[in-house]
Amino acid sequence: MTPQGHGEPAADADTVPWQGSEISGGTVLGPAVQARDIHGDVYLGTGPPTPFRMPVPAQLPPEPALFTGRSRELATLNGLLAGEDPARPVTIIALTGMPGVGKTTLATWWLRQVRSNYPDGELFADLGGHMRDAPVGPGEILAAFLRALNAPPSRPGDLEELAGAWRTATTGRRLIVLLDNAASAAQARALLPAGGPSLVVVTSRCTPSALALDGARFTRLGPLDEPAAAGLFGLVLGDDRAAADPGAARAVARLCGCLPLAVCVAGARHALSPWRTAAQIAGELASEQHRLASLTVPGDLSVRAAFDSSCQRLPPDAARMYRLASLLPAGEFSAEQAAAAAATDPHQAACLLDLLTEASLLDEEPASRRYRFHPLIRLHARGQAKDIEPAAEREAVAARCTGWRPQAAVAGLAVIPGSYRLSSSAGPVTRTRSRAPPRPSVTSRHPARRSAPQPVPDRLIRRRPAER
Ligand SMILES: Nc1ncnc2c1ncn2[C@@H]1O[C@H](COP(=O)(O)OP(=O)(O)OP(=O)(O)O)[C@@H](O)[C@H]1O
């Protein structure tokens, strides 16, 4: 007799470590009694305690249901991983990009593809980097990670002890750690495992450059390509409206700047109104004035809210530059043009533009050192300028920037209060503000390219003595 019945496995061999017993020629697992007759009850001891196994943590977000495109980016990530020194205890990849560009989605998709190389578990934490409140502190996350690894901290309030316990628990373990929405390098650094070796992906709207000191590799994610964005729009609509009018689907993709969040919102808004054609949806998005308002699914998804949350974290002077630079008529602009827009000096302007670039609200073309807003970000920034900047200031930007040319830049510098003045040896400089400037035109495509600005010759500028 056996408690389970002769010949049946007692339980999963993983959880019951007893040896099998030979009874009447057969093997049974678990405690067994062999007797001719039994009178009364039989009591069995429980045997050695069954070891309790914590499940291996599998905290990665669910597989993105409509994952589209990104073959190039996936190849880049695979290349970064393959290029890592295998002796390195932790591979860190920082994935940055503008709000809603698909950082979390790509990281999740990719990590799910490589998870089999990290059998000791997958940990995930949202670091809340762009939430209105302060980002989540490391103590809370370390404690949760340690619990998931069955190494609960004895004194959860003590950060030093938590950090030590985290290093102990992660040494020799092959883990995946996805640190989503990091506010800074310091916030992510406190959560790096000791490694065995492990793989850490940090996603952030800001560039956590200081993670370079920890050996991080950086990759900046841009919008989808147009076919993928149009395909995603069709998938979210969930029927054949996009396939029936591919041109309209591509127009929607373009009007959304191929930003996945915007494309998803455009589709989700109309998924339940099958009578509305793809061309009508594109028509609704055509108005720049109403586009951001259209890219909202009430109470759930909002492109504007995503951009707002990034702007709220900007220092005031960077936020002002964000607003004023968006009023520049050209799609691309230089630091000098931005300086003219904000009536500041080019050095200060470059610093502020760097802040905006680091916050993924602006792109810089490294070769030409020219800047460009994503089209939806630009609409957002212009909306903010309209809401926040007085009309007189907006008019003044138009005046300072109209017909910007190298000489005009010099004239622009001349009106920067307290920063620069023209050298008396520079000769006469025509002030471009002498005639009434037209308002900036949103339709002029690349006027800056037609009159590419040159650096202001140094002889034309004499800094105040204090600045030398
Ligand atoms: N490659 C993709 N395929 C399908 N959907 C995608 C893709 N990339 C992003 N999305 C969708 O776009 C939306 C925004 O993506 P995600 O949340 O990953 O962006 P994010 O860059 O992490 O944004 P945030 O800066 O707000 O954290 C989500 O609804 C997501 O499902």
Ligand SMILES: [Mg+2]
């Ligand atoms: Mg995200």
